[in-house]
Amino acid sequence: MTLEEQVLVLIAENKQLREKISNLENHILQQDNRISYLEEELRKARTRKNSSNSSLAPSTDISNPKRNQSLRESSGKKSGGQLGHKGTTLQMSDTPDEITELNPNYCSKCGCDLEQEEAHFESKRQEYDIPLIKFIVKEYRRNSKKCPSCGHNQESKFPEHITNHVQYGQNVESLVSYLSVYQYLPFRRLKECMRHFFKLNFSEGTINNMLNRMSKKSQPIYDTIRETISQSKQVGSDETSVKVNSKKHWIWAWQTPSLTFLTASKSRGSQTIDNIFPAGLPNSVLNSDRWAAQLKTVAAGHQLCIAHLLRDLKYLEQLERNNWTKRLTVLLKKSLKLKEQQVEYTRGDTVALELEKELDILLEESIAKDINSKTLALQKSLIKHRNSIFTFLYNKYTPPDNNASERAIRNTKVKQKISGQFKSGQHIFCILRSVIDTCKKRNIDVMNALSDIARLVPAE
Secondary structure, three states: OOHHHHHHHHHHHHHHHHHHHHHHHHHHHHHHHHHHHHHHHHHHHHOOOOOOOOOOOHHHHOOOOOOOOOOOOOOOOOOOOOOOOOOOOOOOOOOOOOOOOOOOOEOOOOOOEOOOOOOOOOOOOOOOOOOOOOOOOOOOOOOEEEOOOOOOEEEOOOOOOOOOOOOOOHHHHHHHHHHHHHOOOOHHHHHHHHHHHHOOOOOHHHHHHHHHHHHHHHHHHHHHHHHHHHOOOEEEEEEEEEEEOOEEEEEEEEEEOOEEEEEEEOOOOHHHHHHHOOOOEEEEEEEEOOOHHHHOOOEEEEEEOHHHHHHHHHHHHHHHOOHHHHHHHHHHHHHHHHHHHOOOOOOOOHHHHHHHHHHHHHHHOOOOOOOOHHHHHHHHHHHHOHHHOOHHHHOOOOOOOOHHHHHHHHHHHHHHHHHOOEOOOHHHHHHHHHHHHHHHHOOOOHHHHHHHHHOOOOOO
């Protein structure tokens, strides 16, 4: 092979090697891009929703090592009672139910008998205790008398609540309602409790019958709560899923600072709202959590829960790392500070107008769909409900969050956690729990209220 031919071969080989190197470089670049993409997807997959960045319940955080994160900022104070806090302790009673005189019988120094000597008071101590509890049996005897005027044999009547030859009393019914609905005891444990404390043995069917009677007696109060809420100026609402015979149902809550109304439904849709409030809530500003059925409710105004928005933004910030979420978070927190400084602003207030303009700028900002699709979805939702974001600034009665509604609905989840699914008593629970929670809000003793209800005659 001539020198010229060798040069041509080397040139050809060099060209092939260059092409091969170029292909390898492109392949490496593609691999790098693929690795970056997969690393980002892995990060997103690991960014899970929990109670601190979404509406999930805290109970779902069990597998999350950072489950106790909170939106609250540290106050810098230690937990527990603060310096200067006045503690409480058990106080002596001025009217003890029982007094035991403790007199010495003999002198411990010389052994002299002191039985007949006069005693002098030195000091006292008191013990708070509970007497042994036992049930009592009340017997009602129906007698008759012969009228001396006309000779008619007049028979007496049993009390209105005595309907059977043997039955449990009203105090038993109120206590069973208290333990089942307020203290969440399952039927089996409730049976054991009544047997251990009161030596009363009855079946789960008897418990259910008692609760059913109490719910019927409570029905007029329950209806009044619903009617009063329908006329209220400020209402919060929420809903949560429950299991009824292994099928998904829903418990809805509507509440005000002094009222709570719960209802059970097979639907999470707006037909439930239409059934309970056919005319909507025309006098109310309604707080809710961006659930479509709630936002469709006819109302004087709507308020999105700012606490929910902040949790959603926290999740998006962790997931998509978009600066837009950080800026909106700062803006919403600024609005909460304004509410703390002043309970109500006018629409023309300079501070409020500035806040509204900042919000409009954020809502008009362009967000890349391919990179921040979930952030864009939130932005579109907020644009749709733009007028329901800062309602609380212009109404002194409207809170910025829907936390009170979450508290109202939480009792249902606690009941289900302890007692398991409902079989058929979800409506009874809603009626009695509505009455109980309304009593609590009004500082009415729950046990006394249930005792009063037990003495009522149920509506036919």
